[in-house]
């Protein structure tokens with residue numbers, strides 16, 4: 001087969017409506033930013049991927065885009081080399097909140113991922129094979145996702161569309177939200193975004209979920225908003241109740257202190273978010289489950305490397321999510337289906353997205369009994385809806401948001417808010 005060379009890259013920033021979801025930083029803004037990357041080849045085949053859409057990420061992607069032109073989409077080593085050298089001098093930047101410390105490695109990994117995924121899509125389209133097949137084959141055709149529950153306000157301050165979920169500010173509200181999500185999508189496990197209210201209230205919410213859904217594993221993730229002492233207290237109160245406890249407290253040493261006194265597995269997408277952080281974490285026994293995320297771990301191949309390390313060190317592997325569209329959902333499903341030890345249900349923000357808003361034809365993959373079935377088409381198996389992409393790009397141009405700022409948006413309502421962590 002002849003080369004399939006990249007001749008151009010198109011990066012389109014988009015904004016999608018986002019409900020007022022609460023977390024330890026503050027509250028989601030009315031719009032979330034993403035970008036769609038299209039890698040065009042000399043054979044006319046176009047590979048696509050989805051990345052963050054903040055200004056810093058866009059600058060990074062543009063910097064790398066120039067460098068990858070001329071690369072064969074099958075030569076992923078050359079692609080990584082070119083991306084790394086193109087972004088070599090860039091400052092470390094974090095595209096979003098709550099995914100751990102920014103580092104230079106992570107910045108390179110993030111840029112690499114955006115192009116690598118698009119190259120895999122192009123490879124699949126060129127060979128008529130699914131991405132999962134190029135990644136070693138599907139160990140499962142259906143990928144389980146979990147219901148991602150959030151405390152939330154009924155509406156944003158100001159004049160914005162109101163979502164249909166209503167407010168959820170106490171255990172009752174969370175249980176109602178979970179019921180609707182489970183009835184609608186069939187999710188078999190539940191994740192509560194915590195770190196919002198006093199830990200005692202959140203313990204009650206977890207217990208209420210356990211009573212209402214006794215057969216469904218529950219996780220809580222306060223995004224490092226509890227001190228070590230508070231984490232000990234919450235862990236003791238929830239012994240035996242949780243599938244895992246995600247990022248109770250900041251930093252690897254703090255997590256290790258918590259882990260030492262609980263039988264609950266600790267999970268993270270905050271203190272171990274790059275390969276450089278794995279050795280210390282393993283040495284201290286800080287975490288038992290790592291949440292992968294191809295967007296910032298470096299793509300599909302990096303996720304497989306992470307999976308191998310988790311296997312080696314006896315760690316569990318799950319998957320993190322930020323607000324995303326249907327291209328990312330497909331990418332997450334393919335890599336999860338090709339990873340034997342990714343056995344936890346994946347996080348997804350999909351239910352929080354308006355059903356009218358997506359960039360993929362047909363609105364994207366859907367959940368049945370809590371899982372998506374891998375699409376059968378070549379590559380990622382999803383196609384861009386050009387009109388929808390143009391509409392969400394227009395929304396990006398007019399929304400005025402250029403980086404995620406949950407702290408700042410919270411200040412609209414609570415001017416004294418600082419977003420300081422740990423708060424409890």
Ligand SMILES: O=C([O-])[C@@H](O)[C@@H](O)[C@H](O)[C@@H](O)C(=O)[O-]
Pocket residue numbers: 021022023097098099193221223269320321322323347
């Ligand atoms: O969307 C959110 O508010 C989440 O809290 C997100 O920012 C986190 O990165 C993430 O989902 C997590 O598991 O920490």
Ligand SMILES: [Mg+2]
Pocket residue numbers: 221223246247268269270320
């Ligand atoms: Mg998390």
